[in-house]
Amino acid sequence: MFDLDRWREIFQSISKNKLRSILSGFTVAFAILLFTLLFGIGNGLQNTFKNEFAKDAINSIYIWPNSTTKAYKGHQIGRRIQFTNDDFNFLKEKYSDKIQMISPRLQRSVKVVYKTEEDNYTLRGVYPKYDILESAEVTEGRFLNIRDIKEKSKVVVIGRMVEKDLFGQISAYGKQLNIGGIMYKVIGVFSDPGGDGDERFIYTPFSTMQQIYGNNDHVDEFGMTYNPELSIDEAIAFSSQMHRELKKKHEIDPNDQRGIRVHNYASENKEVTGMMVGLSILILIIGFGTLIAGVVGISNIMVYIVKERTKELGIRKAIGATPGAIVSMIMLEAILITAISGYFGLILGVGILEVTGPSLEKYFILNPGVSTPVVVGATITLILAGMIAGYLPAKRAAQIKPIVALRAD
Incomplete structure (x- = not known):
C-alpha cells in the first residue's frame, strides 16, 4: 500500500494520460458537486420551515373572538364575541389533562x-x-x-x-x-x-x-x-373540540367559522412534516440518482482505461509482475483519482452554497448547507465504486496471458 515505487508508477500513469484522468475526475467531481448542491438547497428549505416554527412553541394553540356571520338563537349577524375570565376558567377546568x-x-x-x-x-x-x-x-x-x-x-x-x-x-x-x-x-x-x-x-x-x-x-x-404527549392527530381533535365547546358556550352557529377563530400549530406541523418528508425523499432519490450516474461513469471509464492499457499490463506480467500487483496498482489509481476529485467537488459545492446562500433567502432557502457525514458518506460511496470499477476489469486483465496481451491492439 505504501510502496514508494508503486506510487511513482501511479503518478506517472496519471501524468502520461492526462485526458482520461481528467475525464475520470470530472465525472466524480460533478456527481459530488450536484449531490452537495441538492442536499444544501433541501436543507435550506427545511431551515426555512424550522425558522417559521421557531417563532412560537410547536405545540401552540391560539384562540381569539371575532364577529359572527350567521344568525343563531335570536342573535343577529355581526355580533361581536367577547371572551372573559369565565372562559379562561372554563378551559382550564374542562381540559386540564390536555x-x-x-x-x-x-x-x-x-x-x-x-x-x-x-x-x-x-x-x-x-x-x-x-x-x-x-x-x-x-x-x-x-x-x-x-x-x-x-x-x-x-x-x-x-x-x-x-x-x-x-x-x-x-x-x-x-x-x-x-x-x-x-x-x-x-x-x-x-x-x-x-x-x-x-x-x-x-x-x-x-x-x-x-x-x-x-x-x-x-x-x-x-x-x-397542548400536552406534548398528544399525537398530532389528537392535538388537532383537541383544538376542534375546544372550538365546538366555545361556540356552544357563546351561542354561535356550529357552521359559523368566523365567530371564534382557532389557530393550532399541530395542523401546520402535520402539513409541513409531510412536505419535509416528501422533499427529503425526493432529494434522496435525485441525489442517489446522481451518485449512481457517477458510479456508471467511473465504471465505463475504468473499463476503457484497462482495455487501453492491456499491452502495458502484458509487458508488466512478462517481466514478472504478479496479478495481485497489477490489480492493486489499477485500484489505487482509481481510488486516488476518485478521492481527489470527490474532495474537489465537495469543496466547490460548499463554496457555491456559501457564496449564494444570502441571495437565496428571497426564494425561501435559509442557510443552505450540508452536514459533513452526508457528504463524506457520498464521497466514500464513490470511492468504493471506484475500487469496484477498477477491480473488476483489472482482475480480468490480470488473468490474460502475457502473449495475448502483447498482441492486443
Whole structure:
C-alpha cells in the first residue's frame, strides 16, 4: 500500500494520460458537486420551515373572538364575541389533562418613556410561562410569576430591542419605565427567535393590565400549549373540540367559522412534516440518482482505461509482475483519482452554497448547507465504486496471458 515505487508508477500513469484522468475526475467531481448542491438547497428549505416554527412553541394553540356571520338563537349577524375570565376558567377546568399551559392575553399600543427616550410599543398582559408559548428566552432577571398576578404588580419584562432603543448600552434591569403615564419596574429582559419585531413587546401581569385598562374581566385572546404527549392527530381533535365547546358556550352557529377563530400549530406541523418528508425523499432519490450516474461513469471509464492499457499490463506480467500487483496498482489509481476529485467537488459545492446562500433567502432557502457525514458518506460511496470499477476489469486483465496481451491492439 505504501510502496514508494508503486506510487511513482501511479503518478506517472496519471501524468502520461492526462485526458482520461481528467475525464475520470470530472465525472466524480460533478456527481459530488450536484449531490452537495441538492442536499444544501433541501436543507435550506427545511431551515426555512424550522425558522417559521421557531417563532412560537410547536405545540401552540391560539384562540381569539371575532364577529359572527350567521344568525343563531335570536342573535343577529355581526355580533361581536367577547371572551372573559369565565372562559379562561372554563378551559382550564374542562381540559386540564390536555393543556400544558394556558394564558389569557390583553394587548394595547402604548407610549413608553425612559428619561429623554420615548417610543411606542405593544404592551401585553399575560400569565406566567407565556414566554414558553412564544419560545422567548429571559436573558436577564426573570419572567412573570404567580405572585405578580395575585398582587397585580406594576412590573414588566421587556424585549431586547426595547432595552436597546431606550437604554442603549446600559442594562434595563431594575429600572423604572413610564408606560402610558404609569410607572413600572423592569424585572427582566428577553430575546426571541422571531426576530426584532417580537423583541419589541413588553409583558406585564394580566391582572394588572386588566385592572388598569378597563377594570373589567375582558380577555382579548387565549394562548396555550397542548400536552406534548398528544399525537398530532389528537392535538388537532383537541383544538376542534375546544372550538365546538366555545361556540356552544357563546351561542354561535356550529357552521359559523368566523365567530371564534382557532389557530393550532399541530395542523401546520402535520402539513409541513409531510412536505419535509416528501422533499427529503425526493432529494434522496435525485441525489442517489446522481451518485449512481457517477458510479456508471467511473465504471465505463475504468473499463476503457484497462482495455487501453492491456499491452502495458502484458509487458508488466512478462517481466514478472504478479496479478495481485497489477490489480492493486489499477485500484489505487482509481481510488486516488476518485478521492481527489470527490474532495474537489465537495469543496466547490460548499463554496457555491456559501457564496449564494444570502441571495437565496428571497426564494425561501435559509442557510443552505450540508452536514459533513452526508457528504463524506457520498464521497466514500464513490470511492468504493471506484475500487469496484477498477477491480473488476483489472482482475480480468490480470488473468490474460502475457502473449495475448502483447498482441492486443
